[in-house]
Amino acid sequence: MTxxxxxxxxxxxxxxxxxxxxxxxxxxxxxxxxxxxxxxSPAGRSDGSYRLYDASDVDRLRFIKGLxxxxxxxxxxxxxxxxxxxxxxxxxxxxxxxxxxxxRRAIASDALNRxxxxxxxxxxxxxxxxxxxxxxxxxxxxxxARLADLDAGGPGEIA
Amino acid sequence: MTxxxxxxxxxxxxxxxxxxxxxxxxxxxxxxxxxxxxxxSPAGRSDGSYRLYDASDVDRLRFIKGLxxxxxxxxxxxxxxxxxxxxxxxxxxxxxxxxxxxxRRAIASDALNRxxxxxxxxxxxxxxxxxxxxxxxxxxxxxxARLADLDAGGPGEIA
DNA sequence: CTTAACGTTTACGTACACGTGACGGTCGTG
DNA sequence: CACGACCGTCACGTGTACGTAAACGTTAAG
Numbered sequence: 001m002t003x004x005x006x007x008x009x010x011x012x013x014x015x016x017x018x019x020x021x022x023x024x025x026x027x028x029x030x031x032x033x034x035x036x037x038x039x040x041s042p043a044g045r046s047d048g049s050y051r052l053y054d055a056s057d058v059d060r061l062r063f064i065k066g067l068x069x070x071x072x073x074x075x076x077x078x079x080x081x082x083x084x085x086x087x088x089x090x091x092x093x094x095x096x097x098x099x100x101x102x103x104r105r106a107i108a109s110d111a112l113n114r115x116x117x118x119x120x121x122x123x124x125x126x127x128x129x130x131x132x133x134x135x136x137x138x139x140x141x142x143x144x145a146r147l148a149d150l151d152a153g154g155p156g157e158i159a
Numbered sequence: 160m161t162x163x164x165x166x167x168x169x170x171x172x173x174x175x176x177x178x179x180x181x182x183x184x185x186x187x188x189x190x191x192x193x194x195x196x197x198x199x200s201p202a203g204r205s206d207g208s209y210r211l212y213d214a215s216d217v218d219r220l221r222f223i224k225g226l227x228x229x230x231x232x233x234x235x236x237x238x239x240x241x242x243x244x245x246x247x248x249x250x251x252x253x254x255x256x257x258x259x260x261x262x263r264r265a266i267a268s269d270a271l272n273r274x275x276x277x278x279x280x281x282x283x284x285x286x287x288x289x290x291x292x293x294x295x296x297x298x299x300x301x302x303x304a305r306l307a308d309l310d311a312g313g314p315g316e317i318a
Numbered sequence: 319c320t321t322a323a324c325g326t327t328t329a330c331g332t333a334c335a336c337g338t339g340a341c342g343g344t345c346g347t348g
Numbered sequence: 349c350a351c352g353a354c355c356g357t358c359a360c361g362t363g364t365a366c367g368t369a370a371a372c373g374t375t376a377a378g
Contacts, residue, residue, distance in 0.1 A: 018324070028325085033366060048374040050325055063294065070287035072231035075365075105309045112302045119295045126288050128229035129281055135222065136278045143271045150264045177353070187354080192337065207345045209354060233335070 014043065014052040024061055031061065037075055039064055039082060071125065081121055083114060173203065173211040183220055190220065196234055198223055198241060230284065240280055242273060 017028045035041055035051075040060050042051040053061075060082075067073045067081065098104060176187045194200055194210075199219050201210040212220075219241075226232045226240065257263060 016324080027366080029366065029368090032326095037365095046325090046374080048325075049327095050374070063291070066287075066291050066294075070284075071291060072233075072284075074231075076363095101309060105306065108302060108306050108309060112299065112306060115295055115299045115302060119292055119299065122288055122292045122295065125229075125231075126285055126292070128225075129285050129288070132222070132225050132230060133278055133281045133285070135225075136274055136281065140271065140274045140278065143267055143274060147264065147267050147271060150260055150267060175354080186338085188338065189336085191356090205345085205354095207354080208356090209345075235335085 013054050015054075015058065017042075017051050017053070020053045020058055020061065023058065024065060026061070026065065034061070034064060034075070037079060039075065039079055071122070081118055083117070172213055174213075174217065176201075176210050176212070179212045179217055179220065182217065183224060185220070185224065193220070193223060193234070196238060198234065198238055230281070240277055242276070 015023075017031055020026075021028045021031055032051075040057060043054040043057055044052045046052055064078055064082070067078045068075065073081065174182075176190055179185075180187045180190055191210075199216060202213040202216055203211045205211055223237055223241070226237045227234065232240065
């Protein structure tokens with residue numbers, strides 16, 4: 001293997017913490033901090049004890065970042081939302097170590113339940129936001145009506 | 160006026176801070192704190208200097224609470240969103256003191272612009288949440304497919 | 319084999335958000 | 349006038365989300 005571009009060999013499925021951090025626009029500290037909180041754990045460790053992240057870890061981190069930045073969830077809420085990273089780690093390991101189809105099915109089924117719960121929580125939040133939009137729209141209507149009145153030379157105190 | 164149930168006469172349009180707090184499930188301290196941050200200011204003050212809130216203040220506080228609890232905005236973001244309570248106070252005063260229709264129109268028009276901006280911000284947040292839902296849905300689809308495979312006796316590592 | 323860059327844990331520091339409490343004083347209603 | 353609600357002010361506390369640094373091990377390149 002003479003071909004390796006500094007870190008991570010070309011086809012290497014594992015990234016080190018700084019590579020992940022750069023890719024996502026996070027600091028290594030944040031990533032380790034998220035791990036402390038139990039939001040994720042790296043797919044593996046090197047012979048030394050460098051954290052090694054795979055594609056699914058990166059996806060997960062990206063999702064976490066989205067929940068934090070776009071959705072405005074606190075890390076504690078995100079933890080709830082992703083519920084039980086321990087279970088995920090166990091699943092990942094168990095899944096690849098078991099040949100038992102029934103067990104594999106059970107694991108995949110659990111994962112499915114989790115993502116469905118996530119979707120529910122997100123949709124719930126969307127619904128609440130939409131009801132706020134509705135409130136704003138109502139206010140907007142009142143203002144437009146008032147404006148029309150004024151344009152028609154109407155009176156009236158502020159609503 | 161012999162009829163007044165302790166504070167606030169029955170039809171009185173003004174509420175004192177504790178009454179507002181109770182109605183909304185906030186503490187008086189929080190309400191004052193929001194005022195410190197410039198999120199709102201009471202419609203008026205009593206002869207002493209008790210804060211007096213009218214219906215629109217209560218609405219506004221309810222909206223603030225919604226933004227904080229349901230939408231997960233920080234108080235700073237809410238401040239941005241509501242942008243310029245000072246302007247609102249000025250409008251309220253100016254509106255009732257001017258007879259000039261053109262001026263009234265301008266004030267109402269400003270208010271309209273503000274609520275439209277609010278609606279945009281909320282919808283923007285909704286859009287981002289929806290894209291996250293889409294991501295979760297994608298993951299859900301993959302899992303369902305995998306589950307179907309397993310039920311059909313298929314192989315494969317975890318996705 | 320050396321060395322620079324990168325990583326590890328542990329620990330303490332910090333900046334801001336969001337309040338809470340405590341004070342001494344004022345208000346207003348019975 | 350008593351008593352509780354409210355006032356402004358200032359300080360303090362709690363939690364979150366990291367930053368920073370020390371002391372030391374790892375990895376890849378020359």
